[in-house]
Amino acid sequence: MSQNPTLSGVTPEGTAVKERFDRCVIPVYGRFDMVLTRSEGSYVLDDRNRRYLDVGAGVAVCALGHCHPAIAEAISRQVRQLIHVSNLYYHDLQGRFAEELVDLIGPGKCFFCSSGVEANEALFKLARKVGSESGRFEVITCQNSFHGRTLAGISATGQQKVKTGFEPLVPGFRHVPFDSLKAAEEAISPATIAVMIEGIQGEGGINVASPEFLLGLRSLCDERGLLLLFDGVQCGHFRTGRFQSYQRILEGYAAGEGFLPDAISMAKSLGGGFPLGAIWVNERYADVLGPGTHGATFGGTPLASAVGLAVLAEIEASSLEQNARDVGDCLRVSLMRLQEQYPAVIKEVRGLGLMLGVEFAESFSKLLTKERPISLQVVEAVQREGMLTIPAGQRVIRFLPPLNLKREEAEEAIVILQRTIEKLIAWNIS
Numbered sequence: 001m002s003q004n005p006t007l008s009g010v011t012p013e014g015t016a017v018k019e020r021f022d023r024c025v026i027p028v029y030g031r032f033d034m035v036l037t038r039s040e041g042s043y044v045l046d047d048r049n050r051r052y053l054d055v056g057a058g059v060a061v062c063a064l065g066h067c068h069p070a071i072a073e074a075i076s077r078q079v080r081q082l083i084h085v086s087n088l089y090y091h092d093l094q095g096r097f098a099e100e101l102v103d104l105i106g107p108g109k110c111f112f113c114s115s116g117v118e119a120n121e122a123l124f125k126l127a128r129k130v131g132s133e134s135g136r137f138e139v140i141t142c143q144n145s146f147h148g149r150t151l152a153g154i155s156a157t158g159q160q161k162v163k164t165g166f167e168p169l170v171p172g173f174r175h176v177p178f179d180s181l182k183a184a185e186e187a188i189s190p191a192t193i194a195v196m197i198e199g200i201q202g203e204g205g206i207n208v209a210s211p212e213f214l215l216g217l218r219s220l221c222d223e224r225g226l227l228l229l230f231d232g233v234q235c236g237h238f239r240t241g242r243f244q245s246y247q248r249i250l251e252g253y254a255a256g257e258g259f260l261p262d263a264i265s266m267a268k269s270l271g272g273g274f275p276l277g278a279i280w281v282n283e284r285y286a287d288v289l290g291p292g293t294h295g296a297t298f299g300g301t302p303l304a305s306a307v308g309l310a311v312l313a314e315i316e317a318s319s320l321e322q323n324a325r326d327v328g329d330c331l332r333v334s335l336m337r338l339q340e341q342y343p344a345v346i347k348e349v350r351g352l353g354l355m356l357g358v359e360f361a362e363s364f365s366k367l368l369t370k371e372r373p374i375s376l377q378v379v380e381a382v383q384r385e386g387m388l389t390i391p392a393g394q395r396v397i398r399f400l401p402p403l404n405l406k407r408e409e410a411e412e413a414i415v416i417l418q419r420t421i422e423k424l425i426a427w428n429i430s
């Protein structure tokens with residue numbers, strides 16, 4: 001992304017930072033032409049002291065915003081007491097953290113790791129272990145899904161771009177269209193053991209599963225003896241206004257009462273910026289992964305667990321579940337107003353709570369260069385106006401702000417987006 005000629009660049013110190021990256025860091029990421037130095041709350045600052053409203057929050061990671069005192073205090077307290085012990089021993093905090101997650105989801109048990117893809121690996125291993133006696137190993141996932149970057153992660157991910165060059169892939173994954181119960185049913189083979197979905201596809205462009213799909217999948221999995229796995233890495237942790245996305249999607253559906261997946265993966269917001277991943281497994285399968293079958297050196301350390309507990313405590317103390325719903329609704333309504341105002345620019349606004357996507361119209365591409373995705377170009381144009389958003393696919397930009405985003409900050413986001421759109425239109429006319 002540094003090829004964008006329209007960004008005004010960085011300071012000499014920033015240039016040195018970039019040059020060091022060029023020399024020493026493997027270039028797996030396309031990076032924007034921006035060196036970030038400090039942060040506070042919903043804002044980050046770059047090396048020129050330019051301030052940006054960060055509505056990407058590290059791709060749905062900084063649940064409490066940047067440098068929240070609750071996280072800073074939990075870390076500084078715990079590092080003086082007990083940072084790490086191996087999982088050969090018990091300690092108080094991992095069990096307490098697991099207990100809180102169980103209370104939020106339902107009867108079951110948790111396993112801890114450090115990232116989303118590790119959490120998904122644990123789900124795949126769980127599914128394979130359950131299926132091992134009957135010779136079943138296949139997991140059905142969705143087109144446009146994203147499940148992480150390990151070999152199993154890219155094999156599970158329903159996007160060709162992450163797989164190319166890394167074949168042969170891990171066998172046993174099939175992709176079906178998202179939100180199509182019929183397609184999922186038709187894809188079941190004698191080798192199938194599980195279906196895995198994101199309640200809201202994040203990288204795929206903010207696609208929300210319908211209640212019928214979720215309820216239908218639950219019945220289908222029950223009838224066919226399959227596990228229903230949820231990847232809640234991006235859409236979980238209160239982002240939708242409920243702890244897990246399915247809880248929000250199924251609100252008001254009598255048939256959804258008591259709905260539980262068989263297992264859920266979590267990460268991102270779980271640690272509010274501290275690397276933390278987890279799975280919850282319902283009680284039926286909670287002891288399938290027994291001693292020696294799985295593990296993670298850094299899983300559920302005292303420090304990680306203390307941070308996870310602090311994030312949960314702050315979410316509860318400041319009613320951030322409700323805030324995600326209320327401020328999310330305001331943001332959504334305002335984005336839809338922008339869509340009405342600029343129908344040739346914005347095609348659709350999608351999402352729930354503070355997980356929102358804005359899809360730009362194909363015709364809008366006339367305002368931009370042909371070579372690069374509209375999503376990237378809009379994200380860069382928005383950056384120039386002082387806000388960080390996240391691209392998804394060709395035409396979507398994502399809003400995944402901190403759960404404590406203030407109403408005024410949501411309003412500021414709309415003002416910035418509108419200003420960006422106006423400028424892009426004006427440039428095209430002039």
Ligand SMILES: Cc1ncc(COP(=O)(O)O)c(C=O)c1O
Binds near residue numbers: 059146148149232233
């Ligand atoms: C839905 C989903 N699953 C898994 C992952 C992988 O998480 P991580 O990058 O922490 O391994 C991501 C990351 O974006 C994600 O959005």
